[in-house]
Amino acid sequence: AQKVTQAQTEISVVEKEDVTLDCVYETRDTTYYLFWYKQPPSGELVFLIRRNSFDEQNEISGRYSWNFQKSTSSFNFTITASQVVDSAVYFCALTFTSGTYKYIFGTGTRLKVLA
């Protein structure tokens, strides 16, 4: 089965707290890509990061960091020192290297950052 699970439906934190959004995936393919997207209250979907299955290096971009662990089939997303502008729904997605790049999305995690 090919599946993406975001078990956290909604998370609330107070501004400046760190928060981690979990993403667990299932696939039998050995080559695949993982993504995170942000959907702010305005509704658009914003691409945040792509990670391929051969690259287990963690990535940091400003206050955002991503931890990819093949051993646990997880691709978790951490926001450090959260801000109100981080309030959004975050989606994790999985795709494969064979031609059509169809995505499998998780159901999303709604993050609320309270001032």
Added chain:
Amino acid sequence: DAGITQSPRHKVTETGTPVTLRCHQTENHRYMYWYRQDPGHGLRLIHYSYGVKDTDKGEVSDGYSVSRSKTEDFLLTLESATSSQTSVYFCAISEIGRNEQYFGPGTRLTVT
């Protein structure tokens, strides 16, 4: 930002009427996708296209058809709209060798 537009942005229609949503891109990307977003389901793929006149079904294709007569346009048609098709519809594009997808602004469709 990727040049993707969707029209209309909002539509209210009655059960049983046909509806066509349009996705237009200026990026000349080969792949185009239609998704629907519903609470508790995330985004689910309806149909996709891998070139002009080349389309295939996604996981929730029943009740929908698509057409792609030129690279820049991908049309989604609800032949006879039902209330279960009330949703937000997103179009996305991607290119060969770059498998991240870029999304349009979405169309909110309400079927009454």
